[in-house]
Each structure stands twice: as structure tokens, then as C-alpha cells.
Amino acid sequence: MRILLVEDEAPLRETLAARLKRDGFAVDAAQDGEEGIYLGREVPFDLAIIDLGLPKMSGMDLVKALREHGQRYPILILTARGSWQDKVEGLKHGADDYLVKPFHVEELLARINALVRRASGWSKPILACGMIKLDTTAQTVTVEGKLVDLTSYEYKVLEYLMLHAGELVSKADLTEHIYQQDFDRDSNVLEVFIGRLRRKLDPEGTLKPIETVRGRGYRFAIPRTDGDDE
Amino acid sequence: MDADTALPSRAPTATTNERGSSHGPLSLAARAAIATSFVLAGFLGLVGLTLTQTTKARALRGLQDRLENFAIAYITNTDVNRYGKLLPPETAPNPNFSRPGSGLYAVALGDNGYHWESSSAIGRDFNFLKPLEPGQSVFVGPIDTRMGRLYYYSYGVAFDTLDKKSVRLTVMVAQTEDQLEGENAVFRHTLVIWLSILGVMLIVLQLLLLRWSLTPLRKVASDMSRVERGDSEQLDSQYPLELTGLTERINAFITNEREQRTRYRHTLADLAHSLKTPLAVIRSQLESANGEDDAARRNSVLDQVRRMNELVAYQLSRAATSGRQTFASAVPIAGHAEDLVQGLEKVYAAKNVLCEFDIEDGAVFYGEQGDLLELMGNLLENAFKWAGHRVLLVVRMRHEAGRQRSGLLLSVEDDGPGVAADNIEKVLQRGVRGDERVQGHGIGLSIVQDIVHAYQGELVVDRSPEFGGARFSVSLAAT
Numbered sequence: 001m002r003i004l005l006v007e008d009e010a011p012l013r014e015t016l017a018a019r020l021k022r023d024g025f026a027v028d029a030a031q032d033g034e035e036g037i038y039l040g041r042e043v044p045f046d047l048a049i050i051d052l053g054l055p056k057m058s059g060m061d062l063v064k065a066l067r068e069h070g071q072r073y074p075i076l077i078l079t080a081r082g083s084w085q086d087k088v089e090g091l092k093h094g095a096d097d098y099l100v101k102p103f104h105v106e107e108l109l110a111r112i113n114a115l116v117r118r119a120s121g122w123s124k125p126i127l128a129c130g131m132i133k134l135d136t137t138a139q140t141v142t143v144e145g146k147l148v149d150l151t152s153y154e155y156k157v158l159e160y161l162m163l164h165a166g167e168l169v170s171k172a173d174l175t176e177h178i179y180q181q182d183f184d185r186d187s188n189v190l191e192v193f194i195g196r197l198r199r200k201l202d203p204e205g206t207l208k209p210i211e212t213v214r215g216r217g218y219r220f221a222i223p224r225t226d227g228d229d230e
Numbered sequence: 231m232d233a234d235t236a237l238p239s240r241a242p243t244a245t246t247n248e249r250g251s252s253h254g255p256l257s258l259a260a261r262a263a264i265a266t267s268f269v270l271a272g273f274l275g276l277v278g279l280t281l282t283q284t285t286k287a288r289a290l291r292g293l294q295d296r297l298e299n300f301a302i303a304y305i306t307n308t309d310v311n312r313y314g315k316l317l318p319p320e321t322a323p324n325p326n327f328s329r330p331g332s333g334l335y336a337v338a339l340g341d342n343g344y345h346w347e348s349s350s351a352i353g354r355d356f357n358f359l360k361p362l363e364p365g366q367s368v369f370v371g372p373i374d375t376r377m378g379r380l381y382y383y384s385y386g387v388a389f390d391t392l393d394k395k396s397v398r399l400t401v402m403v404a405q406t407e408d409q410l411e412g413e414n415a416v417f418r419h420t421l422v423i424w425l426s427i428l429g430v431m432l433i434v435l436q437l438l439l440l441r442w443s444l445t446p447l448r449k450v451a452s453d454m455s456r457v458e459r460g461d462s463e464q465l466d467s468q469y470p471l472e473l474t475g476l477t478e479r480i481n482a483f484i485t486n487e488r489e490q491r492t493r494y495r496h497t498l499a500d501l502a503h504s505l506k507t508p509l510a511v512i513r514s515q516l517e518s519a520n521g522e523d524d525a526a527r528r529n530s531v532l533d534q535v536r537r538m539n540e541l542v543a544y545q546l547s548r549a550a551t552s553g554r555q556t557f558a559s560a561v562p563i564a565g566h567a568e569d570l571v572q573g574l575e576k577v578y579a580a581k582n583v584l585c586e587f588d589i590e591d592g593a594v595f596y597g598e599q600g601d602l603l604e605l606m607g608n609l610l611e612n613a614f615k616w617a618g619h620r621v622l623l624v625v626r627m628r629h630e631a632g633r634q635r636s637g638l639l640l641s642v643e644d645d646g647p648g649v650a651a652d653n654i655e656k657v658l659q660r661g662v663r664g665d666e667r668v669q670g671h672g673i674g675l676s677i678v679q680d681i682v683h684a685y686q687g688e689l690v691v692d693r694s695p696e697f698g699g700a701r702f703s704v705s706l707a708a709t
Contacts, residue, residue: 082543084570084607085600091573098577102539114580123580 001116001156002026002177004048006036006062007078008055016049019105024156025112026178033057040066044073046116046177049108050095051078052086060093067094074115078103113137120163122224127162129222132201132209134162141201148200153178157193158201161210161220170217194218258447259440266436274425285417290381293410294369297383300324300403304336310389310397318346326350333406335377340399361400362386372407379407446470450477457484493684494549501545508534508541547604547677560594560635561602563625570607571623578614585610585621593625596635596709597685605681608674609642609702616646620697633708638687643694643701654691678704 003025007013010031017027028043030036033054040048040062048066052059063075074096079086082100090098096118097111113136117125127134131144139155141148150158156178161169171190194210201209211221256264300323307319318338326332327348335351338344339361347356354377362368364386371381382404389397446469456462464484465477512534515527564587571585595602606623613621621644628637649657657675682689687706694701 083547083600084603087607088566088569088573088603091576092569096576100543102535118579123582 001046001112001160002028002043003112004028004030004036004040004043004045004050006030006033006040006049006054006059007051008032008053009051016105016108020109020112023109024152024178026176031055033059033062036062037065040071041069044173044176045071046119047073047112048075049078049112050075052090053080060089063090063095064093072119074119076108076111076115110137117163122163127159127165128225129162129165129209129220130225131207132162132222134159143201143207150197150200154193154197154200157190158197161218165220165222165224168213168217168219173217258444259437262440263433263437266433270429270432274429278421278425281421282414282418286414289410289414289417293381293405294383297369297381297403297405298367298385300327300334300336301383301385301401304338304401304403305385305387305399308338308389308399308401310391312392314391314393314395314397315342316340316344316346316389316397316399322348333377333409335404337402337404338399339402341397344399356402356404359384359400359402361398364388364396364398377406380404381407381410446473454480497545497549501541504541504545505538508538544676548680560596561599563593563595563602563606563640564589566599566603567606567623567625570603570610574610574614581614581617581619583614583617583619583621585614585623587623587625589623589625590627593627593638595638595706601681601685604677605704606640606642608678609640609704612674612702613642613644613646613700617644617699618646620645622694622696628705628708630708635709637708638706639703640705641701641703643697644699645694645697646699648693648698648700649691657691678702682706 001024003020005013005017005020005027007016007029008031013029013031017029020027028039028045030039034056036048036050036054037057048071050059050062054062057065059077063077066075075094076097076099077087077090077095078099078101079090080101087098096115099108099111114125117123117127117136125135125137127136133142135141136159141150141155141158157174160174160177175190194212198210201207207222209220209222211219213219303323304319307321309317311317316338322328322336324334326334327336327350330350330352332350334348335354335356336348337351337356337359338346339359340346347354355375358373358375359382362384367383367385369381369383372379373382382402384400384402386398386400389399391397449467450465450469450473453462453465453467457465464481469477512531515530515534567587567589571587575583575585610621610623621642624639624641624643626639628639630636679689682704685706687704690703690705692701692703693699
């Protein structure tokens with residue numbers, strides 16, 4: 001998941017960015033509205049976190065500008081004032097959720113997960129494709145009810161593929177959304193991750209969850225099970 | 231509303247009295263004085279003109295009478311002898327007839343070349359004079375002659391002689407105009423003096439009257455400055471009927487302002503006090519740090535920080551609540567409700583909540599827009615949070631006869647678990663003071679309670695008859 005973080009207060013920006021990276025997100029941080037609009041238009045983000053009180057260009061204007069530019073990814077606004085006037089205004093101009101400062105980082109992470117899930121058409125926090133279930137809240141994966149032990153990068157790759165289950169995900173897409181900009185794209189790290197995922201999810205080779213579309217990318221092949229299992 | 235900037239601007243601005251300023255609008259007294267002066271001048275001028283005209287006409291008639299009397303006196307004094315010869319008059323009815331150039335002249339013309347003039351008329355030319363038939367008389371004037379402008383009266387008579395013959399005589403008496411004008415001038419002069427005196431007296435009287443009728447306004451101004459100095463709480467004198475509308479509004483405004491200030495003061499005090507407890511806890515936690523469990527201490531500090539944060543947020547929103555305002559405009563409700571629900575549906579998209587409206591047409595909220603948003607936002611968010619799938623917002627106006635602004639009934643219900651009957655009291659009591667609130671609950675309901683309180687309304691929590699979940703009803707009275 002690649003996230004745009006626009007926050008002018010340096011300590012908060014750095015702490016948040018570090019925390020998000022630790023949780024496996026790729027983070028592009030901007031310190032004002034102008035930098036935010038530049039990045040927000042150029043990079044295919046999965047989500048943006050925008051503070052309302054920004055220098056140079058207000059958060060509200062940034063949200064408006066991104067939506068006018070045609071960016072569809074979910075936007076979460078942070079507001080210090082917390083008045084309904086601000087919240088309603090932000091949501092009206094294209095934001096999808098809000099958090100009032102100060103907030104718990106866990107709360108922010110939960111909101112991010114929910115927004116990303118919703119944006120890819122999953123309404124429940126558990127992504128289920130046949131026997132394979134991925135719990136976005138607990139960040140765990142089970143196959144036939146048995147817990148699979150994944151590293152954080154492996155989890156992120158699988159989450160991205162499952163969020164877009166049935167769709168073709170190019171290698172470039174996958175790399176961009178999982179890693180920082182400075183990642184060496186020519187290496188075969190991705191192939192290694194996919195290989196490991198296949199072995200861990202499907203040791204017997206019967207499910208074949210991830211198929212390789214030669215020369216184009218990968219597809220999570222097991223269809224979504226959108227059953228109400230609650 | 232921007233709470234940060236609203237705080238200092240609440241102080242009432244001092245009203246300065248610019249008396250006698252040449253640039254400001256004219257004072258009421260000056261307006262009245264000017265208007266009265268013009269009206270008086272016009273009125274007295276007309277009176278003067280009318281009086282002068284009537285007097286002139288009367289003077290002319292007086293002149294005619296006088297000249298006629300003189301003429302008759304001369305005719306009486308004239309006689310005719312037995313040979314039919316006219317005998318000139320021996321006495322003059324007025325000494326001026328004997329003084330040459332006096333301006334009063336008498337001339338008599340008769341048959342047989344009879345011609346007589348008074349001493350004053352000797353050597354003067356009266357050739358404009360025509361003999362008249364007996365019984366005929368004329369009054370003419372003013373005409374231009376070499377003696378100046380003249381008025382004259384001439385009268386024709388016939389004397390019977392012993393031999394039954396008749397001798398005709400025409401007597402003319404003339405007077406120059408300046409004599410008449412002199413009389414008129416004296417009258418005009420007197421008239422102007424008296425009318426001026428009358429005018430001045432009327433203006434002075436008018437000013438005194440004005441001063442008396444404007445006294446209540448000056449009273450309001452002086453009472454206002456007493457309020458400003460803090461010597462008085464309100465405009466508390468008795469005022470005439472025309473001013474009570476104004477003074478009552480001013481009083482309401484003052485009360486409002488004072489309540490607002492009290493609210494700020496209390497909020498500040500509450501905030502300061504309530505922050506002391508968590509600060510004390512943090513301090514003692516850090517002071518007693520001697521290698522104990524780090525994680526537990528961190529959690530405790532975090533807990534206190536969260537509590538402080540909630541306190542600040544709660545008190546800030548409380549201070550921003552403006553309360554029932556005398557001059558608040560009407561905020562239409564439907565549009566704001568629409569915005570709020572659209573926003574909340576986005577945020578709670580995963581829950582698939584269906585929110586229905588039942589808003590009376592043209593429903594308005596008399597107060598700050600920010601207060602309305604906080605009120606509805608918090609109630610609706612609460613409902614979205616607890617609802618299964620359905621939320622209902624009902625808004626009704628409460629019209630009351632004799633009240634200018636109708637009241638409001640606003641309720642939000644959901645199909646969630648609801649509030650247990652014995653918990654309702656607890657839920658409602660949370661809002662009383664920030665530091666007495668049960669920990670771990672959102673501050674939304676407390677804010678709602680404070681707003682409702684500030685608008686002197688009522689908040690009732692019960693069970694939704696339709697959905698079975700909670701129903702929060704806010705009712706605001708008509709004012």
C-alpha cells in the first residue's frame with residue numbers, strides 16, 4: 001500500500017511516517033499543500049492522509065484539487081479543531097473519513113485499512129477467497145482455518161493481490177504500491193516473495209492461488225467469497 | 231464559527247457621543263429647531279402679508295371716508311346767493327387745507343365759471359378735474375400729477391336758487407399718497423416688530439418642549455454609560471412607550487453578552503481545574519519511577535494525556551457554544567442535515583446504514599450555525615455508531631401564538647441496542663462537568679447537552695417506538 005501523508009508539523013509527520021513504514025506501508029510524506037498536490041497528481045497512491053491546516057495551500061483546497069484532478073483513492077483528513085463544520089466541509093469536498101487530533105495511531109491504522117478495503121470493493125474486514133482468509137484488522141492469514149506465518153512484506157504482497165482479486169496486477173504496480181520509491185526495481189525480490197507465498201499458502205500445489213500472467217504480472221485466481229459469515 | 235477568533239471580539243465596543251460634531255448627522259434638537267424656524271417664518275410671513283393687505287384696504291376706505299367728509303363739509307359751507315352766484319366756503323374742515331403744500335387740497339368748480347381752491351392748492355394745477363353731474367361721486371387714485379401721486383374724491387351737487395334755477399357745483403378733495411403710505415409704514419413697522427417677538431417666543435417655547443420630550447433619550451444614554459461603567463446591571467429606569475422596544479432589546483443584548491462572558495470564565499476555570507488532576511497523576515507517576523514496569527507507567531501517562539485531550543476538546547467546544555441569541559438569524563436545517571448525513575454515510579459506508587429524514591418544510595434553527603451542526607452532527611454520529619442499519623431524523627417546528635420565533639423539536643433514533651432505562655440517568659449526567667464524566671466515552675453527548683442547556687432546551691433519551699433502539703430528542707422552546 002502506498003500512502004501520501006501531508007502534514008506540516010514535522011514531529012508528527014516523521015513519527016507517523018515511521019510507524020506506517022513499520023507496518024509495511026510505502027509512505028511519501030509532504031510538508032505543505034503544494035508538495036502534496038504535486039505528489040498526489042503524479043503517484044498512483046492507495047490512500048492519502050491530509051491535515052486540514054497546511055501552509056501554502058489548505059488541506060481543504062488540496063482535497064478539492066485532487067478530486068478535481070480525477071484522483072479516486074480514499075482520502076482521510078486530520079483536523080485539530082474537530083468542529084462538525086470542518087468535518088462536513090471536508091467530507092463534502094471529497095474526503096472519505098476524518099480523525100480529530102490528537103488520535104491513537106492504532107485508530108488511524110484501522111481507518112486506513114477500512115478505507116483501502118472499501119476502495120477495492122470489500123465491505124468486511126476479512127477478505128475471503130475460498131479457503132484463504134486474510135484478516136486486515138489482525139493482519140493474519142489462514143488457510144482452511146490454519147494460521148499461516150507470513151513476514152510483513154509477504155503479507156503486504158498477498159493483501160494487495162487479494163484486495164484486487166480477479167484483476168491483473170502488473171509487477172510495476174505491485175512494486176510501486178509495496179515499496180518506497182528508492183527500491184531497486186530490477187531485482188527479483190518480488191519473484192522471490194511470490195514464490196515463498198505460493199509455498200506457504202499452498203504447500204501441496206492444489207489451490208494454485210496466484211497465477212503468473214507471462215510478461216504482464218500476477219493475478220489472484222481464487223474468486224472472492226462475499227458470503228455473510230457473521 | 232471560529233472559536234479562537236470569537237473569544238476576544240465579544241467585548242462590547244464603547245459608544246462615543248459625538249456632540250456638536252460638524253460631520254455627523256444633525257442632532258434631533260437641531261433638526262426640530264430648523265424645521266420649526268422655517269415653518270414659523272413662513273407662517274408669520276403669511277400672517278404679516280395678510281394683515282398688511284387688509285390694513286391697506288381699510289386705510290384706503292378710511293381715506294375715502296375722510297375725503298368724502300371733507301367734501302361734504304365744503305359743500306355745506308358753500309352757499310348760493312339770490313342771484314344764483316356761488317359763495318365760496320369761509321372755513322376749512324382741517325387746518326392743513328390752509329397750509330400751502332400740505333398735501334391736502336380742495337378745489338371747487340361751478341356753473342358760470344365758478345372756481346375756488348383751498349389755500350393749500352393755490353398755484354397748483356388741477357386740470358385733470360372734470361365737473362360731475364349732481365349726485366355723482368368718484369374716488370380715484372393713485373394718479374400721477376405734478377404734486378406727486380394723488381388720491382381724490384369729487385362730488386357733484388346742485389343748489390336750488392330762489393328763482394327755481396339750479397346751480398351745479400363739483401367739489402374735489404385730494405390727498406397725496408405719501409400721507410397714506412406714512413400711516414401704512416408705521417403699521418408695517420409695528421407689525422414686523424410684534425411678529426418677530428412672537429416668532430422668537432415660539433421658537434424658544436418649541437426648544438423647551440423639545441428638550442422636555444427628548445429627556446428620556448438622554449436618560450437612556452446616561453443609563454447606558456452607567457451600565458458601561460459597571461454602576462448598573464441593566465437599563466432599569468422607566469421609559470416612555472416608544473422607547474421600551476429599544477431598551478428591552480438592549481437589555482436582552484446586555485444579558486446575552488454577560489452570560490457569554492460568564493460561560494467563558496466558567497469554562498476557563500473548569501478547564502484549568504480539571505487539567506490539574508491528570509497533571510498531578512502524571513507527575514506522581516514520573517516521580518515514583520524507580521525501575522518499575524515501564525509499560526504500565528507509559529500506559530498510565532497515555533491514559534492521562536487522553537483524558538486531558540478530551541477535557542480540552544470538551545471545554546473548547548463548550549466555550550464556543552454561543553447559546554440562545556437575541557439577534558441570531560434563522561439557519562435552515564434541511565440542507566445542513568443533508569450534508570451531515572451524506573458525510574456520515576461515507577464514513578460509515580461499511581455499515582450500510584439507511585438514514586431517513588422527516589424534516590418539516592422550512593424548518594429553521596434560531597442560533598449559530600456551528601451550534602446546529604454540533605448538535606445534529608453528534609447526535610447523528612452517535613446513531614450511526616450504534617445503529618444496525620436504520621437511522622431516522624425528525625425535525626418539527628413548534629409554533630406558539632404570540633411568539634416571534636417558533637420552537638424546535640429534533641429527534642434522532644436508531645435500531646441499535648438502545649440505552650437501558652437505568653442507564654439513561656447516567657448517560658445524561660455525564661455532560662455536567664468535564665472532569666466528572668465517565669472515562670472512555672466520547673464527548674459528543676456532553677457537547678450536545680451543553681448546547682441544549684445554553685439554548686435553554688431539553689434533552690430526553692428514551693426508546694425509539696419504531697426501531698426499538700435509542701431515541702434522543704431535543705426540544706427548544708419558542709421565543
